[in-house]
Amino acid sequence: MTSSRTFKPSGSSDANFYRLFDIFALFLAFQCAALIYGFQLSPFYIISVLCVALSFLYSAELFATYRSWRAGKFKTMVMCAWASLLIAFAVLFFISFIFKFTDSLSRLGLGIWFLLSFTFLYAWRLTVHLYKRNRRKLGLNLRNVAIVGATESAAYLHEEIIKNEELGFKFLGFFDDRKPERLFSKLASHDVEGAIQQAVDAAREGKIDILYIALPLKAERRIADILLQLGDTTVDVHVIPDFLLSNLIHARIEHVGAVDTLSVFESPCIGAHEFIKRTEDVVVSAIILTLITPVLLAIAAAIKLTSKGPIIFKQDRYGLDGRKIKVWKFRSMTVTENSDVVTQATKNDVRITKLGAFLRRTSLDELPQFINVIKGDMSIVGPRPHAVAHNEEYRKKVEFYMFRHKTKPGITGWAQINGWRGETDTLDKMTKRVEFDLHYIKHWSLWFDIKIIFMTIFKGFKNENAY
Template identity: 55%
Template sequence: MSKAHITFSAAEFNRSTEHASMGRDNLLGILETCLCPTALVGSLWVLAYWFEGSVPPAYLLLAVLAFALTFPGEPRLQASKSGSVLDICFNWVWIAALLGLTGYATGYIRQFDLQALTAWLWAAPATEIALTFGLRIAAPIIISLQGPKQRALIVGMNEQGLALAEKLKSSPYSRVELAGFVDSRNTDRLNASAPVPLLGKLDELATLAKCNRIQVIYLSLPMASQPRILQVLDELKDTTASIYFVPDMFVTDLIQGQPSAVCGMPVISVCETPFRGTNGIVKRLSDIVFSIGILTLIAPVLLAIAAAVKFTSPGPIIFKQRRYGLDGEEILVYKFRSMSVTEDGGVVTQATKNDSRITPLGAFLRKTSLDELPQFINVLQGRMSIVGPRPHAVAHNELYRKLIKGYMVRHKVKPGITGWAQVNGYRGETDTLDKMQGRIDYDLDYLRNWSLRLDIHIILRTVRLVAKDQQAY
């Protein structure tokens, strides 16, 4: 993907709020994963005993739901204190909102003592914050209980090797002590500012591992160096070091690249949707909750706009246009009609500024994005999502898929009412190939780095931008 158009990527947004995990085989990492669920469930049970005298079945069920929504917990030890507090409060707001709306919709909320639930709203995040800061204080002791640090070498002073070294050196909670690099290239071709020294060449690796009491070796060699890798592995059979590959993922442009297995055979995805498993459930639940809430609030506005469209110009109230949805399947997208024509054929002319086909009411609807409101019904139907790549007319898809590399990858997810491209200046007319390329760059950036936090960030930015944005016609 060309990143020339992207000034602030979704990865950078996520990095500002997410932090590296300690690892699930590390005692500190295990405690991190259990901290948030423990705080929520523990505070709920304490309050149940306080107000009810016991833990009734309703509270047990709520505890199970809270645990399922929060396990494994987010790693926050390497975040700033203020960042941790904000992250905990943010996560608790959407979890509490989801549980509250579910309880209200099912009527199950009546099974609880109102005072207990009200107290839980502040006790849960307060408990999690206290446990997080307590774990920070106890971290050095916990690390020392696991014995001395493991000495490590990185084979290959290349881009991914240097990145790994920086992470290991900058982490105050790492149990790995990095001894240095091994690389056979001339020193003038290597990075002089590396955080640890170059200890020797590749043919000395086994000897260096023994002399330096190395327990862990990270192989950061290019994937094209298969014979060299096999030779290194053969030489290391004479050591007791644990060996890990640092994949050379820079050889291709990964979309949600992650390890998996097929019939026991390890594989790494190159192009995959971010909405598999738990992520898919979270995405769909958030779409349902948000769309029901929004449709309930805007029902009078929908009726008023429908009447205005009907009585101000001839034609249907709702304009249905064929678009590509998930996996490139055609769907019907609903909009309030804003033009005197309803084009949906093999050739669709994009709306432009001062377009004569746009009705006076339609100009207002398009400028304020009110014409998009019926698409919340598409969201409830499961055809669209609130946040995702904007759907283009089928005719435009057939044109641009031939001109822009990776164009159809955006259809690995459901199209959205708003998207990462739209809040970064690519809303409205894309009258040049360069503008469409910019929109696709942001769409693919969204696919690589999706998070629920990013979705909410996009929704809030859309609300702020929609009233003053002059680019949509």
């Protein structure tokens, strides 16, 4: 196997440490539960322990539980661990039910095991967190940090350093050679400690532990010169992507033989993630369709009885990678426009039927789209699909508009639960919708999808902008 010439995978001994202690916590909790309740260690319990351990590790990887937590929040870390534990025990109950060995397990014993695991996963993390925090308060384990380049990316990085005290970073300042008027507007000249060469000299003298280079990509020669000068130091050097690139980047390294490439425009759901996303869609849609079948039948009958025309309206939309799909909706208008010119619904639109107005306000007209999800054309969560005519119009007006098609369109989405749904009568409204869609694509995770689904249940069905 040919090794990568450019990038090496980042590794963290802390991540392996956390994995080891999590498994130890699960096994210790099991042993304590066995002593408390007094159940015998049978082959079924051994299977249960292995099932929970493997399911926990798998779920923890999905939630990125073992990323670098020096740059993470304690609360988020604990929530990820607890979510993984819930999934692990859910998998155990499912497997024990399918293979019919639930009667061989003590429900009370399993309950004690779960509660102890819940406690132990939190307790050892809290101990480590308090230990590290106290050391940093005493001035121990602090790392001196400086940023080269007073750019937008640098300002954003600085905000994160200030917000996250648990990082253990002592910020020394920005270093830039440019005149004050050329600096990023939010960074005044007094925020700049000195020239770039001063940062390089400080790093050589051991006064800087981590140096972040946040210069624009066009400064390639300057960056190369800085790296060359730092070649004989022990400072950790990180290059921050240009702000434009960082807004698009998925931080994924691909390989073409021995050559590495950095993905910029790419779907977040590829490989194992695609399988996870599809499993989520099929399972959730199947459950919802089973529950809402009476509602679907009632709405269908009401449409048929109150107005002429088909019950289901199928409109051309762009799906994954810009391919055309037929999106299903309950008909809510007296017309079924599906041409090159589509007039968007507005307030008091005469085309909307009385029943249709109610369906649109409550988003009940979208329910047939769960069938689109089962078919594989759509997803539960994703950017809302627009009419083809609207796509062709706005792709010319909104930057990176078509990037929202790097994932399947969804029944609900990050933009919708944040209020950016309904009529887009101004360019600013569409721009904000696209901004939230791109944020979702960039930060996609199973946990993010679950969050959006729950937020949709409580706040996403009604909106004053939906006509």
